[in-house]
Amino acid sequence: MxxxxxxxxxxxxxxxxxxxxxxxxxxxxxxxxxxxxxxxxxxxxxxxxxxxxxxxxxxxxxxxxxxxxxAPIDTPQKYLAIGMNYAEHAKEAAADGIPTPKNQFWFNKQVSCINAPNGDVVRPAVSDKLDYEAELGVVIGKECKNVTRENAASVIAGYLVTNDFSVRDWLQKRSPTFTLGKSFDTHGPIGPWLTTADEIADPHNLRIRLSVNGEERQNDLTNDMIYDIFDQIEELSTVMTLNPGDIIATGTPKGIGAPKGQFLAPGDVVETEIEGLGTLRNTVVSSDA
Structure with missing residues (x-):
């Protein structure tokens, strides 16, 4: 459904x-x-x-x-995202000076960043280093704590497409944590709808693509994850209670803009597609638009 x-x-x-x-x-x-x-x-x-x-x-x-x-999920309590969780992306990040974490590396996107699936994404006046990250989103369906890997599938309501828009200079230089660079208003489009878990036979074998103005930038399978979805839920629920509607962004594949200096500009159209889940279509606008 x-x-x-x-x-x-x-x-x-x-x-x-x-x-x-x-x-x-x-x-x-x-x-x-x-x-x-x-x-x-x-x-x-x-x-x-x-x-x-x-x-x-x-x-x-x-x-x-x-x-x-x-946005299909209204007022979620948490929006959690994992960094460098695709093997090939971790390699491109390492080449750009970002070391590969030895454990799961988590950060918050503040829920005020959540945007509609076709909503405009504002490039803030304070930076010209706006980047994209296509990601598979998981939505929690049941309040849970200390979930084992074996039981993790039972707490998932469904899946959606996310784009973890990032302001790179605020992400890695301005603050010692990722939160500020990941949480600008409009930088969390999700959708286009929630696809219930029973419709997705294997969330770890989905094609994920992203294009900018029709030019393909990311194209991979979700099987390149280092820590799969069930590992992620086990880790997070060890620390905190997960609640219905909490969103987990599971990492981005290779092809982000930063290593090549391909940052987004006003007028760019970013399309993020995941097999079986739909497509986000977001236009970048300037902060004074």
Missing amino acids: KLARFRSGNPGGTGAGAVRVGRVDGDTITDLTDLVGDSLRAVLSDLSERAEEIKAHEGETFALADVTLE
């Missing part, structure tokens, strides 16, 4: 323009708001129990082309 948050009609208005939750079927979206409410995050903890009911619901239907998609 593919579940989204969306607006129909005038996104700035009320009524038809209010945020709704819907089920995506091909090129249409069926309104589920009268069944589940307008918060997809609130549904996650009992999503598996309600799956058949949600699949069968017959609400108002819209063409996908006629709606505005919003």
Whole structure:
């Protein structure tokens, strides 16, 4: 199942323009708001129990082309991301002077950075070193702590596409942690919808691609991860309670812009696609746009 948050009609208005939750079927979206409410995050903890009911619901239907998609997970408590977790990317980072971590290397993206799947991404006035990172996102479906690797799949609600936009000079030079360079407003587009875990046979064998203005920059399989998704959930849940709606970004493949000095400029269109999950399409704009 593919579940989204969306607006129909005038996104700035009320009524038809209010945020709704819907089920995506091909090129249409069926309104589920009268069944589940307008918060997809609130549904996650009992999503598996309600799956058949949600699949069968017959609400108002819209063409996908006629709606505005919003970030599918509303107000998550945490957005956690792992660094240098693809083997080939770790090599390109090392060549650029960033050592490969000996353990899982985690940082926060502040949740205020979250953006819609087709939202504009602002290049901040304080930097011209805006970079992209295509990543597979995991969404937690159940409150959990001390999850073993063997049980990790049971706490996953589903998957989505993320782009971990990064301001490189604030990331690696301005601050001793990654948080500031990873958390500028608009730098966390997610979506285009949540694909439930039962639809993805193997999340570690998905094609992940990114292009800038139609030029391919990243193209790899998720099987290049050093620490797979289940390792990541075990590690994180050893430290903290994970909650429904928490987002985990699982690392980016080789091909980021920094090693070649290919930073993003206003007007650039960045498309991030993961097999079976959909595509983000984000236009870079200047901070005074």
